[in-house]
Amino acid sequence: MNCLKIAFIGLFFMVFLNTNAQDKKFKIHTVAFYNLENLFDTINDTSKLDEYSPMMELKTDKGPVYKKKIRNMARVIADIGKDVSENSPSIIGVCEVENKAVLEDLVNDSLLVDKDYGIVHYNSTDVRGIDVALLYQKKAFTPISTSSHELKIYNADTNKRVYTREQLLVSGKLEDETIHLIVNHWPSRRGGEAKSRPKRVAAAKLSKHLLDSLQMIDPYAKVFIMGDLNDNPNNASVKKILKAKPSKKLGLKGIYNPYINFYKNGIGTTAYRDAWSLFDQIMITKPLLEKDYSSFQFYKAGIYNKNYIITKNGAYKGYPLRSFGYHGFNNGFSDHFPVYIYLIKEVP
Template sequence: MQPLFLAFWNVENLFDLETAPRLDKLQKVIGKSLQGWDDAVLSSKLGQLSKVIRSLNEGKGPDALGVCEVESAAVLGKLCQRIATDGGRQYQVAHADSSDARGIDVAFLYDAQRMQAGATFQHWVVKRKATRDLLQVNFTVEGQPLVLIANHWPSRLGGQYESEPYRMTAGETLAYWHQRIQQELGPQVAVVAMGDFNDEPFNRSLQEYALAVNDRDTVLNGRNPYWLNLMWPLLATGQGSHYYDGWGMLDQMLVSKGVVNGQSGWRVETPCRIEGQGLMAQSNRQPHRFGLEPGKRDLNGFSDHFPVSLTLQRVG
């Protein structure tokens, strides 16, 4: 069986056209930012995203791609169509609307010739109003279960420590989901959590609340369902997936015990990678942003985050 290439990317404000139908309350929040977001601008955005996505996996594209900061299933459908038109794969969409104030969601693009999507679960963190979300999709790959969870945790807007309790809540939710998945599907089931966590691997929300650690023995022998956070080796080299007053490793890949020991039928084939730097990096090595607001758009840009990726290999 061919390895399975998984990736995650914060695609930075993938909104549909300014004239697309949307709720009045959402239009009031984002309407000014979308002025002039017409066919030409959206086409440029989709083309830039397609270019990066098709470059992944040595030019074959990912088997599954988690994304965040997307407005709707409709605009994701346009992205899938653009990827196919540009010579890439034919992707399907797994998506659920959230109640985020800006209307941005998480979702998966996946190759239905390799993976079949089953049950889907969603949760969003509430801090007086809903913000950001988690999306779980139970996939089957040639008869083998694989659970993927896309995350976009509450931002650091208002201050890292002032906003930290909301990411702790998200982390606690992810840990609970992990436990429930093991109860329902077995303690060795393969689970991969990916996303823009808006915290570093060493922050409390990930280590203490999500139970995502850098110690294999804890993952394999701990009393609770721990994740192995695969970003630590990259973190040690000073790399990052996002730049804001310095590099940050906000985009991460976490794997369950059954992936670490291979008893799920899956194991990690290659270390995590930060992708797209050859295409996306500016002269200062930072991601080349596309932007959203009028006057701040760069049609040659992409996103303010680099994608991250992981390859799994079937065992047995």
């Protein structure tokens, strides 16, 4: 059911654009987010706990496995949005990467190298060294400013600092228009959803602070908040702190979350114990929802779940075909499906 719904949505994109092509022409860009599921190299970094990554836990053949993991990630990225834009994403946020070196290997894979992706990356204080980053096609997007923002949270039992992923803020020009992107990987649900909830609420407050800072300078700022939030669209972090809405009828500084309706329809990006979650989301601000397509505006949102990245059989049939499992490398992709949105602009 989920796959059929999303396939239909993808078909609708094509019909809409084609039927309007006789009257109007549009430029189109895909903006995406993808959890790359432990994209770690094979080198033990003694400054962090990377030895607990699935890649480092493999006893043999790390080199070939790493190369295959890179190729699999490149294949998915090359395909996201291609059905409509005839291009890979102009901008894609990623998480669960170990360092800049793995990203350089990724963008230099033969499936992506001709896209000439640039990289924005900062090393995080996360205990395992898991980072977020932004990849962008240099011909489409030019960063103007970048910054990394610490999330300071503490263990409720010990009051000790919990070192987790920073939030990445990138401002730049999509062609000639200024946009801002906040890339997230919020704290996990380890220890239980309720017990870990305050950590994600704190993460949402940090994202909201970054958004408020941007909107204080420019109330009409075009802002994207994206990431693996480890919360669904109806959880307090998204619903009460960010106040993200399913309707495009917003105040000037409001946030639109197209993934609320996906979630209501039972569609998710990751599965656990026969239940789907929609942790991966892209939210946008009101100025991206105008009907004047003389500038880039939101068109549609989607979840990329093509058949080849879905588990075909067994206990996890229908789940994302992940890279790593209980028996080592699965020759899969990720335990999350990517999410994406299309931006369109009328060509005079």
